[in-house]
Every structure is written in C-alpha cells, then in structure tokens.
Amino acid sequence: MTACIVGWAHTKFGRLEGETLESLIVRVAADALADAGLSPADIDAIYIGNMNAGFVRQEFPSSLVMQGSDLFRFKPSTRVENACATGSAAIHQGLNAIAARKARRVLAIGVEKMTEIAGAAVGDILIRASYLPEDGEVEGGFAGVFGRITQAYFQKHGDQSDALARIAAKNHRNGAVNPLAQMQKDLGYDFCRTISDKNPLVAGPLKRTDCSLVSDGAAAVVLADIDTALAMSKAVVFRAAEQVNDFLPMSKRDITLFEGCEVAWKKALASSGLTLADLDLVETHDCFTSAELLEYEAMGLTARGDGARAIHEGWTEKDGRLPINPSGGLKSKGHPIGATGVSMHVLAAQQVTGTAGGIQVKDAKLAGIFNMGGACVANYVSILEPLR
C-alpha cells in the first residue's frame, strides 16, 4: 500500500447533548490536523463518512467542515455512505485519491448523531438503509436481523449463548478502561449471561447486552502518501486495505458464513503477505456479539462452527493470542454508524504506535480492522503498522 495515517482525532462516544454534526465535524477536523502538524490549507481532499438517512435533519454534511476554517473553502469535499461501514468507506476514498495521485494529503472524517430520535426510529432507519423487504418482515430493527442470523447459527452449531455472554463481558471489561467509550462499565459475565429486567431479550436469543449501543460521535484521520509521510513526526502505513461487497438479500447466501468478511480477510492477508497469526490485535465489527463470534470463524481464527472456542479459551482477551476489540468494540465503546470505521482505524493506529493508554496491547505492531455494512454486505479489512 502506498499511504499512511499521519494524524488522528476521536471524540468521546455517547449521548452527546449539545453537539451537532457540524460541531463534531469541525472539532475532529481541527484536532486531527493539529495532531498531524498540518493546516487546513495543506489538505487536498476531504471525505466525510456519514450515514444519517434521517437521524438528524442535515443530509448534506460535506461542506460543514468549512465552518471551522475558511482555509477549507474551495477544497473538494464529499460525503460517503456505505451503511455501518461508512467510516471505512471514507478512508478508502481517501486512499484511492492518493493512489490515483489526485491528492497527497486527505482528511477522512466519520460522524454520526443518533440519539436525537427515539430508539425504535433509529432501528427503522437502519433497516431501511441496509435490508431488503424480500428477506421478510423483521421486528426490532437490525437486532431483529441479527436475532435471525443468531438463531440460524444456533440451529447449525448448538446454543452458543454462553459464548455470546463471554464476548459481551470481554468487550465491556475492555471498554471500562477506554476513556472514549460510551459505557465505561465492567458488566461482568453473570449479568451478560442472565435474562433480567436490566438485561431483557431484544430479538431472538439476543439480550440487550448482546447489542451495540446507539451513539453520537466522530473520529478523523489525516492520510498522506508515503513521501509526505516520511517527513512527518508519526506515520502508520496501510499494509492492506481491501473491500468486498456481497449480495444484499440474505436469502441469496448462507448468512451464517459471513463470506464477505472471509474473502476480505483473505485478500488483505494475501496482499500484505501476512497470516492472521502475525497480527497483534484486531478491532472487529461487533454490532452484535454473534457478529463477533461469526467473524472469528470468517477471519480464520477457528474452524467453522468452532468460534466459541476462541472466547472460551481466552484467545481473544486483551492478553490472549489475538486480542479482539481491546477498545471495547461497538459493544461498549459505542456505534455512531458513520464514525465507527474511522474510530477503528484511529484506535488501531494508537495501538501500533504504543499510544493507546489503558487499552494498549503490549508491544503491538500489527493491527487488523474489520468493519461491515449491513449483514456482511459491505466488508472492509485494513492492516496497519508503523511506517518506521
């Protein structure tokens, strides 16, 4: 790959009262540029990942960045959308612009403001944006879709509720020490395993603790070509950046296989000349705990049907053989749709530069990222390492 991340910024995720899309965009843009030691004038192109589709009444965010600095005026700025992989889509557009030599320095921002409307309305928007009615009516927003996927997996491989509770407990434990996380609370395995007033069933076998959060937040990265990056104080290089899209209707595929995820990982590992065992950590798309479980299998960590082994034997814990979601993941860090993919890249960049604070994985040098849109429809894998 020919591009690097040379600066980054990340707001805290959560219910951010008083913040708007504009204020979030302006803040992370300024912070990421300051982190890179650059001015808005140095930026050749801007990509803003924002799903929106009705969360707030602002569906044209591409030029909001100019509210922060007149120096952005007359720069090309484009909104990018690819469901829950919108953030990675923005980064990939930046990488493509650099690869095509249309830009040397790109600002890629991910942003979402979801908490202004009621939870049920959020679910309706997510379903409208990334699910086909021909797959049948589904109750409960995207949790309903993943409830169905989880049931299909349980029918094939037995009830894995215990593994799901352990994944939830792991990610909440990790998120408890992440100052950027929405829910900094170690909920514990017993709470996550038990159906209760505080942890009711949401859809199929999925309890509340199996679901990611509804969140506001933003993150940004400054991307640069290698020559530019070599002169900068810090640089994290893309060893791989792959995108794979699959059929939208789930009825056209075996949804328990997450084949788009599998192919994206295979392409990323092949293009980087690495194996999964070379990686020090992975930030993966745990929109639901069952998604993380299926991703263990699709990325090749375990055989098909054996994903539970990875969590039961502690492989994916922060001190395990492949720490997965040391940030707390979407589960406890939060999932402001458009910001999620960018957030994953920021946290992975922090890990490989040894600047991840309390969530730091010891001696991390190679980090993998998997960000997906829809039910494994848009699949993005990146692999990051320090440039030097």
Ligand SMILES: CC(=O)CC(=O)SCCNC(=O)CCNC(=O)[C@H](O)C(C)(C)COP(=O)(O)OP(=O)(O)OC[C@H]1O[C@@H](n2cnc3c(N)ncnc32)[C@H](O)[C@@H]1OP(=O)(O)O
């Ligand atoms: C679409 C794509 O392209 C692919 C994807 O990524 S799909 C994923 C998209 N995102 C989603 O679908 C969001 C899923 N999550 C939700 O809809 C909601 O969090 C939920 C339905 C699971 C819970 O919402 P709710 O029942 O309205 O809970 P709410 O009333 O807000 O909060 C009640 C309590 O539960 C907690 N809580 C809420 N959501 C929680 C969650 N996901 N996990 C753990 N605790 C949660 C709250 O902190 C609160 O705790 P206190 O009582 O201690 O204050």
